[in-house]
Amino acid sequence: MTKQIIVPFGPQHPVLPEPIHLDLVLEDETVVDVIPSIGYIHRGFEKLVEKREFPEYVYVAERTCGICSFIHGATYCQGIEQIMNIEVPERAQYLRVIWSEFSRLHSHLLWLGLFADSFGFENLFMGVWKTRERVLDFMEETTGGRVIQGTSKIGGVRRDISSERLDQMVKDLDVLDQEMKELTTVFLHDDSVRHRLRNVGTISRDDAYHLGACGPTGRGSGVAVDARKLGYGAYDRLNVQVVTDSCGDCYSRCAVRAKELFTSTDLIRQAAKKIPEGPVDVKVTGAPDGEYFMRAEQPRGELVHYLKGNGTRFLVRSRIRTPTLSNIPPLIKMLQGCELADVPVIVLSIDPCISCTER
Amino acid sequence: MAYFEMVKTALRTVLQQPVTILYPAQAAKKTPLSRGHVIIDESRCISCGTCQRKCPAQAILISKEAKTWQIDRFRCVVCNSCVDTCPVKCLFMDTQYTAPAAVKGVETVTITYVKPPKPEKKDEPKQ
Numbered sequence: 001m002t003k004q005i006i007v008p009f010g011p012q013h014p015v016l017p018e019p020i021h022l023d024l025v026l027e028d029e030t031v032v033d034v035i036p037s038i039g040y041i042h043r044g045f046e047k048l049v050e051k052r053e054f055p056e057y058v059y060v061a062e063r064t065c066g067i068c069s070f071i072h073g074a075t076y077c078q079g080i081e082q083i084m085n086i087e088v089p090e091r092a093q094y095l096r097v098i099w100s101e102f103s104r105l106h107s108h109l110l111w112l113g114l115f116a117d118s119f120g121f122e123n124l125f126m127g128v129w130k131t132r133e134r135v136l137d138f139m140e141e142t143t144g145g146r147v148i149q150g151t152s153k154i155g156g157v158r159r160d161i162s163s164e165r166l167d168q169m170v171k172d173l174d175v176l177d178q179e180m181k182e183l184t185t186v187f188l189h190d191d192s193v194r195h196r197l198r199n200v201g202t203i204s205r206d207d208a209y210h211l212g213a214c215g216p217t218g219r220g221s222g223v224a225v226d227a228r229k230l231g232y233g234a235y236d237r238l239n240v241q242v243v244t245d246s247c248g249d250c251y252s253r254c255a256v257r258a259k260e261l262f263t264s265t266d267l268i269r270q271a272a273k274k275i276p277e278g279p280v281d282v283k284v285t286g287a288p289d290g291e292y293f294m295r296a297e298q299p300r301g302e303l304v305h306y307l308k309g310n311g312t313r314f315l316v317r318s319r320i321r322t323p324t325l326s327n328i329p330p331l332i333k334m335l336q337g338c339e340l341a342d343v344p345v346i347v348l349s350i351d352p353c354i355s356c357t358e359r
Numbered sequence: 360m361a362y363f364e365m366v367k368t369a370l371r372t373v374l375q376q377p378v379t380i381l382y383p384a385q386a387a388k389k390t391p392l393s394r395g396h397v398i399i400d401e402s403r404c405i406s407c408g409t410c411q412r413k414c415p416a417q418a419i420l421i422s423k424e425a426k427t428w429q430i431d432r433f434r435c436v437v438c439n440s441c442v443d444t445c446p447v448k449c450l451f452m453d454t455q456y457t458a459p460a461a462v463k464g465v466e467t468v469t470i471t472y473v474k475p476p477k478p479e480k481k482d483e484p485k486q
Contacts, residue, residue: 052415056413056414056415056440057415059415059436059438059440060415063436121365123365123369124365127365127368127369127372130372130378133378137388140388140390140392140393141390141392142392143392144390144392144393144394144439144452145393145394145437148436148438150394150438150439158439158443159392182367182368183368185364186364186365186368189361189364190361190362190363190364190365191361191362192362
């Protein structure tokens with residue numbers, strides 16, 4: 001029997017944007033087992049809910065993650081609205097969809113760039129991030145913030161987008177689509193990329209399902225889960241396409257995200273077409289009394305916000321389950337049996353977002 | 360089979376101008392809604408303390424006795440909460456970021472608002 005050695009991977013590693021630590025048990029160059037550990041950047045957001053009034057906590061909830069920030073804020077607001085039975089105006093719901101989908105575009109483009117970087121394609125990385133800048137510019141123009149939008153509030157949204165701006169946005173989407181098409185062609189058809197990603201970190205559909213893979217990680221293995229299909233917000237009035245791929249390797253997960261870029265732009269077009277005129281917020285009085293599990297689809301998978309109030313201005317309990325947490329067990333399964341040199345690519349292929357996992 | 364898919368895009372970018380700007384030599388791209396930093400019109404502030412209570416980062420401190428409005432720029436998360444909730448609209452959001460600083464500290468503004476005298480009651484005998 002070959003001697004087993006343990007190689008530590010992370011929390012500081014060139015490929016990792018955020019700290020996760022993996023102890024890789026190796027036999028020669030093959031990984032036989034992985035022991036993960038998280039907990040490097042716990043910030044106590046869930047405790048903070050007892051110290052900030054529930055309307056102000058939106059700002060805190062939004063800062064849980066630096067990439068899918070808008071969706072965190074919107075999910076928290078929707079949870080509170082469900083407890084308090086607030087009817088949110090139609091226009092606000094559509095605006096939330098538009099900003100959520102722009103968040104998804106920005107997150108997926110960021111990930112595609114980092115992924116290209118992880119397999120050493122610097123030029124592609126720069127190209128993708130250049131395109132991402134268009135999305136961020138739109139965000140800043142309509143909300144005031146590039147990454148932290150801060151437009152969601154309990155009872156609606158803080159800012160409105162004028163109809164001329166929406167028309168212009170739909171025109172700009174064509175340019176964005178064109179640029180993204182050129183970039184995704186490289187990801188999907190370039191032979192060097194395909195050679196690096198095919199049959200690396202494979203996980204079967206059954207394993208992915210039983211280990212709780214969600215989002216593009218699950219969809220890359222053929223598990224058609226998408227929380228947008230639940231129809232929260234305005235998603236029930238839009239045609240949401242669930243992109244899946246059957247192979248379950250790194251290439252499939254990359255392909256799912258690359259194709260989801262276009263479903264996102266499609267959803268934005270649909271929303272811009274259907275958006276009604278009207279107010280964007282309602283006045284909120286009282287305090288939440290009750291509890292609710294709010295589920296929403298983040299770029300990385302399904303996000304759950306559990307909120308419990310007791311009729312005061314301060315919530316009693318908040319619990320955030322982020323998609324990365326449920327994607328770590330499938331990651332362990334993917335890593336077992338792979339080569340040491342493939343570990344960075346596989347770890348990045350689940351799109352780990354450790355900051356929001358540890359909250 | 361496809362090789363060098365990236366070449367077309369790469370060649371085009373070689374011929375283009377750089378897409379990045381040389382900040383801070385060149386001004387950063389800003390929009391009218393951009394959140395840079397909070398500024399106060401000290402002549403209109405009534406020291407009500409709403410901004411202090413509504414600040415999620417607890418960056419603002421108001422002293423009614425000393426008539427000062429303090430902000431810790433290193434705590435402020437530029438969320439726009441104080442600007443939205445100010446009852447007399449004396450807080451504004453500037454689009455430019457604050458300059459980097461080597462020493463942490465608070466910025467103190469002296470409030471110059473003077474409460475207008477109450478209109479004198481006319482002592483007219485009731486009829």
